[in-house]
Amino acid sequence: MSIFDQTNKRRCTNSVKWDAMDKVYGLTDASDILPMWVADMDFTAPVAVTKALREHAEKTVFGYSFVGEEALQSIIDWQNTRHNWQIEKDSILFCNGVVAALANCITALTNPGDKVLISSPVYPPFYNIPKSNAREVISCPLVEQDGTFVFDFEVFEQALSQNIKAYILCNPHNPGGYVWDEATLKEIVRLCAKYDVLIISDEIHSDLMIDGATHTPLAKIAGAEIDRIITCMAPTKTFNLAGIQVAYMIVTDKRKRLKLEAINMASGQGSLNTFASVALQAAYTEGSSWLDELLTYISKNMDYAIKELEQLPGIRITKPQGTYLLWIDYRDLALDEKEMMKRLLETGKLALEPGTKYGEEGRGFLRMNVACSFETIKDGVQRFKLALQS
Template sequence: MDIFETVHNRKNTRSVKWDLVKDLFQSEDVLPMWVADMDFKAPDAVNQALIERAKHGIYGYTIVDEKVKSSIVNWISKRHHWNIKSEWLSFSPGVVTTLHMAIQALTEPDDKILIQTPVYTPFYKVIEAHNRQIVKSQLVYSENQYHINFQDLEEKMKTGVKAFILCNPHNPVGRVWTKDELQSIANLCEKYDVLILSDEIHCDLTFPNVEHTSIASLSEEVAVRTITCMAPSKTFNLAGLQASYAITSNNEYRKKLDQQFMIQGFHGLNTMGNTALEAAYTYGEEWLDGLKEILQGHYHYVKEQLEKYTDLKVTIAEGTYLVWIDCSSLKLNPKELRKFFVEKAKVGLNPGIDYGEEGAQFMRMNIACPRQTLVEGINRIIEAISN
């Protein structure tokens, strides 16, 4: 699809990815392939909806009405086979914001909160920021793929864990947890009375023929102990519009969460985020199906090229547009590894150490860009290693 092949100049648009290159990498000629947004335009229907809304010219206080809520309910039913109710929804500027609110609303200072490492960097921050204790269960890296150590998970829950932040699909390792894996997690959370905070922001970005399951969809018993965090932001490249939502069938949780939002001064979605969310979920399916094929092709290209021409290994993934690269063959420490990619390869990636010490020998690459950009980045890496 041409929409995914066009190279757009994003410089001077206040882009975090493109306009902070010199600040972050101390050089103008580094190709940024790090932060998780895409170099693709949003679907035409979304852009048109925003233009039409802008033509109105009045941006007063905005409600999230039943039409917007229905677009979410219908999307989740159609794409994820989970039937939710509109009254289960709460709205937020972003998933990380919701995690902050949920931790404040539903746990107490010094409570233990479990994460599976290596994992998305803000998970550490949302726990530490509110004086909760981080408990880590390390994922098992075996035969180039990650798996859950259920024995360790249970041992950690036994210590009095109050909440578990689940990442599904997992960032950065690219696993899409199976129904069986999720059921085993749910069983442990039920056994030890653990609240589940499920970050499912990448749920729409599984590779073709890989199905995402929301842990709360497994049963009513699991649903009532879960807050599910979703957004159209990763799916349709809308992060700057700050529109996300939380889902829970537990009325008490939802009231406490909404109360926490109110205490912090958040009152629903902004006008443009509201508009974009509805348009994306109403008209975005064809665009998304095209994107998923592109991303799968990009992933296979990166894996094939790096493993053919270098000793780097690309972790087996089932979704997201973030590729987790095992760089242990370079025999560099994390500081040297970052320096190598920035100064020698001239490519800006996320250092794996940022996701936990388990990621010390890894780098995370964002492949959500036109093939031309991807080829340039991969060629730079291959050339730097061969030299």
């Protein structure tokens, strides 16, 4: 029996994953729908995190606080032990979330009207954040190769040459769970340097490495180009703490740090909720074995779901190297996305994410979150089969 076998009651807790499906999917009643959509796990956080939060609550005084030395050190140690990456304390800037960090980078380091490049299909805020801040989004498609998506560097360079100001990289990649190798990352850095492009590297999924895959922080291999990179990281995806809202940027270039600090100053942001740094520190100092157990569990969930779903004609799934999301290819079926979603929701009573949420290149794919108990995976697989067999 694993701690992850436990099923937690999340319905009626104001959970986005469990309680917002009616709004997200336009349903009048979503009470019988199984949510396997947004990237939020069903698992309880490590005991060390809940214990630290409880102890903090028991202090009963919640005045203004700052992030202490121990929390800062826990980030440095985590990056060192988990990713063999040495970072400096002064390079760390905090944020309430990685999406907020992306927004701060865009507003602080680019100007209205500037072009921002992304590699699609990709996490929706990569489109929305620059667009909402009056920047032009240029979407450069990844190309399919042996069941995964890869960079076509000719097309990528062509895009970069069009006066691009910033590139947002998803490392590892969501959706799809591609863990970019060092050669790919070096080529991204080389080309962005050639066209003097800022790189914002979203590495929120970096701790979720499946079957021994290795995450390479982009800045770690950037050599002399390190100052053109802002790395965005967080313990929230790793330890299921998204509601705690804590993230950080690693910014080696002092001028960029000053600009980012000025943006915080202008909007009155910048300090963390007093519980956020407590959760971060507990997760990073005491959460390692919890994470290792989680990764083994997720890998087994993936194996089961892939084996079962690939028995359905027209379904293909490549096991991801990172994250807990399956990118399900149903392009061989004569089903358009609307019909597929209708079947899943109405017949299967199952909420997955339609691929086009990640861009046009996602058409014919579904994203399925497998960070749940094995019982839930079995239920989800059954619901998927029911939807397709109808």
